[in-house]
Amino acid sequence: MNENEQIEQTEEISFEDLGLNQQVLDAIEKKGFKTPSPIQVLAIPRLLSGDTNLIAKARTGTGKTAAFGLPIVQNIHEESDHVRALVLEPTRELAIQTCTEMQSFTSGKFPRVAVLYGGASYATQIKDLKRGTEIVVGTPGRIKDHLERGTLKLDKIDYFILDEGDEMLDMGFVDDIKSIFAQANPDSRILLFSATMPKPILQIAEEFMGEYEIVQEEGFVEEPLLIDQKYWVVSERDKIEALVRLVDISPDFYGLVFTMTKNDADMVSRLLDERGYEAAALHGDVPQGQREKILARFRSGKTRILVATDVAARGIDISGLSHVVNYSLPFDAATYVHRIGRTGRAGTSGIAVTFVRPEERRKLEFLRRRIRAAAKGEMKEESVPSVESVLEVKRSRILDELKEKIGLKAKNPVFTAEKKTEKSFEDDEIVALPEDALFENGTVAGALSEGASKKVPEEVSEAVSDEKLLAEGAGTSENFVPQLKKAGELYSKMAQELCCGQDAVEVLACVLEVSYGKSLDESHYGKVQTQRGGNAGAGSNQKRIYVQLGRRDGYNAKAIADYFSDLLHIPGRLVDRIDVSQNFSLLSLPSGNALRAIELSKSRTNLPHMHLDSKEEENFGGGRRGGKSGRWGGNRDSGRSENRFEGRGRRGAKDGFKNDHARARVHTSTQRTGASAYKKANRKPETF
Numbered sequence: 250m251n252e253n254e255q256i257e258q259t260e261e262i263s264f265e266d267l268g269l270n271q272q273v274l275d276a277i278e279k280k281g282f283k284t285p286s287p288i289q290v291l292a293i294p295r296l297l298s299g300d301t302n303l304i305a306k307a308r309t310g311t312g313k314t315a316a317f318g319l320p321i322v323q324n325i326h327e328e329s330d331h332v333r334a335l336v337l338e339p340t341r342e343l344a345i346q347t348c349t350e351m352q353s354f355t356s357g358k359f360p361r362v363a364v365l366y367g368g369a370s371y372a373t374q375i376k377d378l379k380r381g382t383e384i385v386v387g388t389p390g391r392i393k394d395h396l397e398r399g400t401l402k403l404d405k406i407d408y409f410i411l412d413e414g415d416e417m418l419d420m421g422f423v424d425d426i427k428s429i430f431a432q433a434n435p436d437s438r439i440l441l442f443s444a445t446m447p448k449p450i451l452q453i454a455e456e457f458m459g460e461y462e463i464v465q466e467e468g469f470v471e472e473p474l475l476i477d478q479k480y481w482v483v484s485e486r487d488k489i490e491a492l493v494r495l496v497d498i499s500p501d502f503y504g505l506v507f508t509m510t511k512n513d514a515d516m517v518s519r520l521l522d523e524r525g526y527e528a529a530a531l532h533g534d535v536p537q538g539q540r541e542k543i544l545a546r547f548r549s550g551k552t553r554i555l556v557a558t559d560v561a562a563r564g565i566d567i568s569g570l571s572h573v574v575n576y577s578l579p580f581d582a583a584t585y586v587h588r589i590g591r592t593g594r595a596g597t598s599g600i601a602v603t604f605v606r607p608e609e610r611r612k613l614e615f616l617r618r619r620i621r622a623a624a625k626g627e628m629k630e631e632s633v634p635s636v637e638s639v640l641e642v643k644r645s646r647i648l649d650e651l652k653e654k655i656g657l658k659a660k661n662p663v664f665t666a667e668k669k670t671e672k673s674f675e676d677d678e679i680v681a682l683p684e685d686a687l688f689e690n691g692t693v694a695g696a697l698s699e700g701a702s703k704k705v706p707e708e709v710s711e712a713v714s715d716e717k718l719l720a721e722g723a724g725t726s727e728n729f730v731p732q733l734k735k736a737g738e739l740y741s742k743m744a745q746e747l748c749c750g751q752d753a754v755e756v757l758a759c760v761l762e763v764s765y766g767k768s769l770d771e772s773h774y775g776k777v778q779t780q781r782g783g784n785a786g787a788g789s790n791q792k793r794i795y796v797q798l799g800r801r802d803g804y805n806a807k808a809i810a811d812y813f814s815d816l817l818h819i820p821g822r823l824v825d826r827i828d829v830s831q832n833f834s835l836l837s838l839p840s841g842n843a844l845r846a847i848e849l850s851k852s853r854t855n856l857p858h859m860h861l862d863s864k865e866e867e868n869f870g871g872g873r874r875g876g877k878s879g880r881w882g883g884n885r886d887s888g889r890s891e892n893r894f895e896g897r898g899r900r901g902a903k904d905g906f907k908n909d910h911a912r913a914r915v916h917t918s919t920q921r922t923g924a925s926a927y928k929k930a931n932r933k934p935e936t937f
Contacts, residue, residue, distance in 0.1 A: 267293045273323050276354050281533070281560065286312040289319075291464040296320035302439045302458040306446050306465035313442045313583075314350045317410055322351065325360040325383050325407070332401070333360070334408035335433065336386040337426065339416040340615065341366035341821075342580040347412065348386040360384050365391045365401070367811040368821035375400045389417070389425035390807060396432050403433040413581070414443035414450050416619060421805050423449065430457045444583075476573075476589055478620070478628045480603040480613065487777045488576060488604050489520050491633045494774065495574065495602060496526060496554065498639045500646060504572030506556045507579070507588050517576060518556045524773070528554035532561045559584060567591070575603035578612060582619030603628065608822050611810075636774045647765055659729035791825065792843035796850075797858040799832045809834050816849070816856075817842050835862055 264277050264285055285293070288307035295303060297320045307313055317336075325333050336351075338344040348364035363377040365387030378385075378400055385392070385401065395401035403409075409430070411417065417426060439458045443450055446463075454461055483491045496502045508514045511532040518530035529543045529552045540561075546552040548567055556576075570592040579585045585603075592599025605613050617628050652658035736744070748756050767773060798804045798812070810824040813836070825837040838846065843861070850859040 262290055268297045269293070269319060270323055272326070272356060273319055273354060276322075276356050277319070279356070280353060282315070286316075287466045288313060288464070289316045291466075292316040293320050295462070295464070296440070297323065300438055302441075302454075302461035304441045304443070304446075304450075304454060304458075304461055304463045306443060306463065311466070313412065314347055315354070317412075317440050317442065318347075318351050318354050321384070321408055321410075322354040322360060326355075326357070328359050328381070329383050330381070331405045332382060332385050332403065333406055334384045334410065335392070335403055335406055335429075336384065336410040336412060337389055337392065337417070337429070338386060339388070339413050339420050339422065340581070340612075341368060341388055342612065343413065344386050344388055346580045351384060351386065362386060365395060367391045367807070368814045371398075389422045389429060390811060392429055393425050396429065403429070403437075406434050406437045408440065409433050409437045410440045410442070411453075412442050414441050414453075415445045415447060416582075418447065418449050420615075420807065423453075426453065427456075476592060476626060477598065477600045478589065478603075478626050479601070479631045480605050480628050481631060481633050482605050482607060482610075483633060484778055485606055487633075487775075489517065490775045490777050491604060492517070492521070492574065492576065493524060493526070494634050494636075494639050494777075495572070498634045498642045499572060499600070500642075502572055503550065503553050504555075504570050504574060505562065505588075505591055506554060506574040506576050507562065508556060508558060509577035511558060513577065514556045514558055514561075518554075521554060521556070525768075526554055527552050528556060531555055531557040533558065535561070559588070562588075562591075570599060573599065573601045575601070578603060578605055578609050578616070582616055585616060585620055608825070611822065611825055611827070633777045636771055639774065640769055640771065643769060647769070654734075656734040657731045790840050791837045792840050793826070793835060793837045793862040794843050794847065795833060795835055795860050795862050796846075797833050799830050799834055801831050804834065805829055809836060813838065813842075813846065817846060 262285060264274055264282065267285060267290065269277070288305060288311045292303065292305050293316060295301065296317060305313065305316065307316075321334050336344075336347055338347055344364050344366045348362050351360075351362045360383035361381060362384045363374070363382040363386070365374050365385060367388060367390050369391075374391075374395070378395070387395075392401065396403070411426065417423070439461070441450065441454065441458070441461075481491055492506065506517060506528075508517060511534055514530040514532045518528045521528035529547065531540060531543055535543070543552070543555070544567075547555045559579075573589045573592045575585065575588060579588060589599075589601035592601065603613075613628075621627060649658060747760075796809070798809065804812070806827040806829055809827050809829060810821040813819070813824045814821040817838075819839075819842055823839055823842065826835075828835045837843075847859045847861065850856045
């Protein structure tokens with residue numbers, strides 16, 4: 250199938266043609282899907298019939314979840330006493346998103362969908378599994394934990410779906426995936442979805458999939474997006490203030506603001522409206538008639554800011570957008586690329602600004618790696634503009650606009666929402682000018698005085714020399730000759746009355762203050778809390794600690810995050826800036842949690858050694874426990890049988906942290922540990 254045939258086929262085929270039943274079609278209609286994407290056209294019919302294993306290669310943002318989710322929901326439509334489908338996702342955010350999508354594909358009671366990911370309560374997840382579920386969505390680490398606990402069984406599943414396979418490999422989940430495959434029903438149908446097809450993906454296919462078919466989009470050549478990508482680290486409460494500053498410092502801001510929820514979209518739109526900005530909200534609860542009116546105003550440029558959810562923004566195709574703002578950090582790179590692709594189209598440039606909360610830095614780093622490949626660009630950190638810089642830009646813009654309107658500055662081209670069009674004046678209406686009115690004092694000023702701001706007809710403008718048009722601001726600024734427009738008699742009389750007995754400059758200053766004072770007043774803006782840069786930790790309330798667990802013990806960054814999440818009963822996102830060495834790791838925690846972890850390490854022999862990193866260690870009394878405390882045994886306090894594991898050799902002093910952490914290396918090399926055995930016997934830390 251060539252490119253033209255595929256495009257033609259996609260245009261002609263509907264969801265009904267793919268073999269979906271009425272219940273699923275009703276769910277599709279409710280979600281607002283109109284026509285299937287190319288990967289959906291290729292995958293859905295194959296998954297509805299036959300039993301061939303499938304590898305689907307598709308670029309980001311092409312509807313891969315629906316490609317496997319719709320046929321699975323249709324095939325699993327009855328209650329079952331066992332799990333029938335497993336969907337593996339690389340991150341907890343993607344797992345939650347996929348679970349939500351799968352649930353939205355059916356309007357009945359079945360299939361039931363449960364989501365399992367690290368950092369969440371085991372008790373709640375076990376309760377969901379015991380209650381009964383047909384589809385499980387989860388991350389490899391937590392799925393593996395439930396398999397080892399016996400709370401999840403995959404020996405009877407019909408479908409094994411590996412989503413975002415290339416991201417799984419990048420995050421080091423190969424061993425976990427193989428372990429899960431080994432405990433799954435060998436006769437289950439395996440579906441592997443990936444944006445790229447590296448060799449390890451094909452190796453997994455050869456080892457576990459047997460015979461399989463590969464489908465992929467054809468005729469697509471990914472080109473770099475001409476988008477300036479940046480992110481601002483800002484707290485949740487300061488996001489609206491940051492958005493206001495972004496709008497005011499950007500000339501002719503015209504863009505989409507993406508939020509995660511409907512409530513957020515309404516809230517952001519309302520707050521912008523209260524501060525005098527032309528904004529509207531668009532989400533799934535907006536009626537179709539109102540939606541069309543909102544989009545019409547946005548396309549015409551009367552509304553300059555459209556706040557939307559991802560689902561509501563589907564199908565919006567408006568060129569000329571200057572900005573895309575990620576008010577909420579998207580779940581995955583696919584959503585990010587799909588969002589920012591609304592600007593920078595057709596060879597034009599655009600700007601994408603992402604608001605990142607301090608605690609989202611780890612998630613951001615994951616996204617940046619995927620974005621670097623998918624969007625062919627790099628996200629760069631910038632600071633929120635200061636109030637002074639915003640006011641200076643607004644002041645200059647107001648002066649420029651006034652000068653243009655009264656004839657003291659060349660008129661720059663005005664860009665409409667849909668396409669760039671050059672205008673000499675503000676009104677869209679074209680009027681014919683009488684020939685005897687064309688020239689007054691050698692210009693067109695006489696014909697357009699008395700406030701008649703009309704565009705000169707093309708045939709008239711061609712008859713006027715460039716020099717004469719330049720005098721009205723229709724040419725380049727290099728050749729422009731300032732000439733003040735002649736005001737109407739009414740306004741001349743009003744000006745004389747205002748200036749009678751007064752200094753004209755002082756009067757004009759007062760008029761400007763009355764007209765623009767509110768927008769140029771510092772009180773229009775609030776304060777934004779200064780955040781530390783991406784390499785400086787999550788804020789001044791964090792402490793960096795050393796923990797004697799490393800790659801040698803089977804730990805990666807994710808495992809370290811899960812370890813401290815379970816130990817301290819905190820969300821995994823609070824475990825920040827994790828650097829894993831061969832023999833130890835460094836990480837940042839909120840101050841109170843960091844000190845609590847160190848106290849637990851000092852008081853309990855079954856926990857690995859921890860101490861504050863660098864100079865902070867000295868301020869906390871050294872943090873060292875000595876040779877005896879460098880060993881730890883079984884989890885005796887939890888009621889399990891006591892198991893002490895003697896050290897199996899000294900740790901090496903060489904690793905990736907050669908300069909700043911020399912003391913940590915020396916300390917490591919003198920400690921005898923049983924970390925590997927500890928992890929195997931006690932996968933989860935003792936909690937308090």
